[in-house]
Amino acid sequence: MKSSCSSSTLVESSKRTGPEVDSEIETAPAEVDLYALTDIPDDDKKWKDMSDKERIIWVLLAILKPILLVGLLYLFICSLDVLSAAFKLLGGKAAGEALSNNEVLLNPVAGLMIGVLVTVLVQSSSTSTSIVVSMVSAEILTVKPAIPIIMGANIGTTVTNTIVAMGQTADRNQFRRAFAAATVHDMFNWLCVIVLLPVEVISGYLFEVSNAIIQTLPSTENNGTSENPEFLKALTKPLTSRIVSLDNSAINDIAKGEGQANASIIKKGDHLFSETTWSDGSVGALLLVASLVVLCICLAFIVKLLHSILKGKIARLARKLFNGKLDGCVGFLSGLVAIVVGAGLTILVQSSSIFTSAITPLVGVGVIHIERMYPLTLGSNIGTTGTSILAALASSGNFYESFKLSLCHLFFNITGVFLFFIIYPLRKLPINAAKYMGNITAEYRWFAIAYLICMFFLLPALVFAISLAGVNVLIGILVPCLVLIVAIIIINVLQNKRPKVLPSKLRSWDFLPEWMRSLAPYDRIVISVKNKIVCNCENSGKEDDKESPSDEFYKISDVKSNAFDNDAFISVKF
Structure with missing residues (x-):
């Protein structure tokens, strides 16, 4: 299939320059929107044209498919919960120790990168922001150095989206849309940090606004006692608590300097690992693999079911519901309504990761347009601040300081919405950047893994290491x-x-070496490695054939070997 990505490199290259190129540019037809929702064929068989057997099957499937979809969504959400627990076991104590280093946190860039890394390790911005809020409440950390950590937590939480998007690599166009939907959250958060972190360091904007609001509150020593109403946890906990149960307060204690770094964070109780002799890292590695397998299987079946359900009239109704706009003079409010809906649903499920991960496949299969997912994502950013506000209300220490930090988190996201949504010209920046990333991954599918590793692990770790030098x-x-x-x-x-x-000379990048202006050389390396692996598997199969005394086994192996020898198989682009 011909590639539809014309900008698959960091610096795009044009093959020709001169007047003829200028004339072609002026007369070139408009580019096709690769993210436009495709037409839905009206191929539904009418009820009156069905036989009795077809009607019975249609009714049974109409009942069973939604039930199966709900069950798969439940397992999908449970697998995300277990994935979060696995990351906590693998890196939760390290995250707590990182947050306990106050001298490092005084550097805003170091604090930002710690926020990213800690959130990636615990797989939850709600957890990382709650830890930071509790540290501020306990007066271990002040508000100003905690603000960059909160910003970093916003970035780190989007790693789950990217992992979920990679479940749709089988179909190139679906993967294009799904990866763009996953990275639109990244692009928004990075743009907000690039703009607002320097502003905060120079002017203290978020701190001063939050402090002004705190000054209006009545002076009292009574702290809040509000508990976090985790509605979704009430549904998933009966299953996930049977698998593993963790002591989140242990990570908080380590961050505060009160806990032992070598103590296990696995609770004793009625679950699979309550009496285990394994280390936390071993249990975390097992749960990581198991949860990723379940997540990918559930996602694959969810996509198949959505394809099966969302056909004809149902598909058109779903698209109208998700992508509809208000009529008349209030049409411009459609995006704001979507933001409110995203915030409300995120507050309800108490996780922006779960909410955005649930709608990412819908963008992939073409039910939701990426430009409609964008305001839903912004709403989820605002909704997730509810966790830090509730953590502040439930704090047992300095309520005003912890509540001030929660307000900083809220105003950071609201300011980001104003900059990159309300101001229309800037609205296109994160969306176009996400589409660009989607185009690259459609052309080079291995880029998704490279992006995941670089943006959420290597880059934050490298910048953090450099920040330690001064x-x-x-x-x-x-x-x-x-x-x-x-x-x-x-x-x-x-x-x-x-x-x-x-x-x-600057009208193209042809004067640069290919490895500086194109991903094609790296793609050739990936394909070469893939082909060598395939050839090794083929040779291994032939050696097994020679050692086997069974004629029947020879026949089976020959069939497998021929499959690997097929030129079409070897030349498939990764």
């Missing part, structure tokens, strides 16, 4: 890198939109 070193390295990236982006935009304003 502010001057950090500025000396990051500022030139950022200037270079911005320059490349601007030149790319001008190459696509206004090539005439650029010098002839």
